[in-house]
Amino acid sequence: MINVPAAAMSIAGGLLIYSTIISFSLSFREDEEF
Amino acid sequence: MQYKQQKARKESVNVQCPTFNSVGDDGMSARAKAPQMLGDLRPRDAPAPPTHAPTTTAIAITTEIDQPTDNPQTVHSLPTNSTWQASKPSSLFPSYGPHVPLLPTYHLDAHETNKPSKVLAIGFLLVILSSALWHNYLPLLVVATYVIAPVPNWICSRAQSSDDFMDGGSNAVVELGRFITGFLVVMGVGVSFSTTCWVHSGTNTSLQLSPSSLLIPA
Numbered sequence: 168m169i170n171v172p173a174a175a176m177s178i179a180g181g182l183l184i185y186s187t188i189i190s191f192s193l194s195f196r197e198d199e200e201f
Numbered sequence: 202m203q204y205k206q207q208k209a210r211k212e213s214v215n216v217q218c219p220t221f222n223s224v225g226d227d228g229m230s231a232r233a234k235a236p237q238m239l240g241d242l243r244p245r246d247a248p249a250p251p252t253h254a255p256t257t258t259a260i261a262i263t264t265e266i267d268q269p270t271d272n273p274q275t276v277h278s279l280p281t282n283s284t285w286q287a288s289k290p291s292s293l294f295p296s297y298g299p300h301v302p303l304l305p306t307y308h309l310d311a312h313e314t315n316k317p318s319k320v321l322a323i324g325f326l327l328v329i330l331s332s333a334l335w336h337n338y339l340p341l342l343v344v345a346t347y348v349i350a351p352v353p354n355w356i357c358s359r360a361q362s363s364d365d366f367m368d369g370g371s372n373a374v375v376e377l378g379r380f381i382t383g384f385l386v387v388m389g390v391g392v393s394f395s396t397t398c399w400v401h402s403g404t405n406t407s408l409q410l411s412p413s414s415l416l417i418p419a
Contacts, residue, residue: 180327
């Protein structure tokens with residue numbers, strides 16, 4: 168299994184990636200409004 | 202049309218100076234003629250460039266050309282002159298001209314708008330480092346989980362919009378998509394949290410009260 172720093176780094180990196188995906192999807196959703 | 206004009210200008214320059222260092226009929230090479238050509242193309246209100254006496258070796262002239270001009274007004278007035286920029290043969294004179302920045306200004310705009318991509322790159326860097334530093338590539342599951350996580354939400358929202366438009370946004374398919382998305386988001390945190398060594402070791406009693414150790418007993 169993985170180490171504690173590896174778990175912390177992967178959680179932080181994963182949250183950064185997921186927040187970026189969410190922010191991108193929210194920024195491009197404004198074009199679909201009518 | 203503009204390309205043809207530029208090509209015609211380049212051809213005229215080629216006719217005037219066939220090679221860069223070859224000496225023409227008047228006993229001057231193209232490198233020696235360069236300051237005179239630049240002086241002809243300067244705007245009229247700009248002060249005249251300092252004239253250099255032609256020397257015998259081309260290397261000495263090159264050092265004189267590469268020196269920045271003492272008058273800052275000349276440097277600032279040159280990029281606004283479109284005639285000089287259009288007729289500047291960059292292939293013939295690679296190290297020629299005053300020292301002005303040739304990079305366009307959209308470089309700064311791209312620097313300002315690329316902040317989300319930097320955050321994304323930092324996230325991928327953290328995950329890849331966490332897997333590559335200890336030669337254990339299980340943390341890459343976090344990236345796979347987070348990339349897959351919004352997909353059920355997108356699919357179910359598209360199914361809701363095509364099936365039933367005036368439903369108010371609450372549909373069984375949409376709720377299922379939200380459930381799967383939330384499950385995947387929690388799983389992205391929980392995978393790396395539950396695969397650490399101290400969860401499964403059982404030696405540290407203070408860490409056994411974590412919720413992951415309740416779900417996965419050691």
